[in-house]
Amino acid sequence: MVSFAIVLFFSVTGLTLNHPTWFGGDKQVEIKHKGVLNVKWVNNPDTTKIAKLEIVEFLRKTNNVKGYVSEIRIDDSEVSVSLKGPAYSADAFIDRETGKYELSEIKMGIVAIMNDLHKGRDSGSGWGWIIDISAVFLILVSLSGLILLCFIKKRRVAGFITGIIGLIICYLIYVIFVP
Numbered sequence: 001m002v003s004f005a006i007v008l009f010f011s012v013t014g015l016t017l018n019h020p021t022w023f024g025g026d027k028q029v030e031i032k033h034k035g036v037l038n039v040k041w042v043n044n045p046d047t048t049k050i051a052k053l054e055i056v057e058f059l060r061k062t063n064n065v066k067g068y069v070s071e072i073r074i075d076d077s078e079v080s081v082s083l084k085g086p087a088y089s090a091d092a093f094i095d096r097e098t099g100k101y102e103l104s105e106i107k108m109g110i111v112a113i114m115n116d117l118h119k120g121r122d123s124g125s126g127w128g129w130i131i132d133i134s135a136v137f138l139i140l141v142s143l144s145g146l147i148l149l150c151f152i153k154k155r156r157v158a159g160f161i162t163g164i165i166g167l168i169i170c171y172l173i174y175v176i177f178v179p
Contacts, residue, residue: 006134007141013118017112025063025111033063037121039099047074055094060086065090068124087112090154 020026037058041051052072059065059081067085077097083090087108094101117123120131149159 006137009114010134011119012075013114016116020111020115021119022110022133023111025115028106028112030104030106034100034102035062037062037094037099037101039097042079042094042096050074050079052081056083057081057082057094059090059092059101059162060074063090063105064071065092065105067122070122081152086116086121086123088122 016023016025037055038051041054041058046051056072065083066114067083067088067090069081070084071080071082073080074096077095079094079096081092081094088106090103090105092101093101117127120128146163149156152159
């Protein structure tokens with residue numbers, strides 16, 4: 001039953017990935033925030049002393065942003081912080097002289113979240129383990145089917161021929177239709 005749930009999830013999200021407009025997977029909401037943070041956190045000539053943790057936690061608390069920190073860039077006039085999650089991103093641009101920031105948050109719906117989970121995009125190492133375990137379950141299901149086919153004498157040859165024909169058809173579709 002675990003394998004069944006996995007196959008169902010990945011088959012449904014396979015459809016939503018190929019046709020996101022059918023299911024609203026391309027819809028997104030952009031929210032803009034502005035504010036000022038403690039200028040001492042960003043206005044230090046020594047860029048190694050920029051208070052990265054304080055900046056991120058301030059943005060999380062003040063603007064309810066989520067996700068993991070994917071990038072923090074520091075240049076002469078600006079600090080930028082990017083947070084990512086499944087079907088989610090938040091990018092803050094902070095003026096180092098004044099502490100003023102602009103934050104752009106993009107949220108997408110449940111279909112986009114499922115699509116990102118299908119691909120493992122911005123979903124963390126824990127979800128990566130789920131994908132790996134799912135792959136092992138699917139391999140076991142496939143191999144058990146092949147092994148069972150070997151023991152059914154009446155269906156063995158027809159089963160292997162059907163499998164080989166399926167592989168050939170997939171290969172031909174790839175050769176003909178994939179640029």
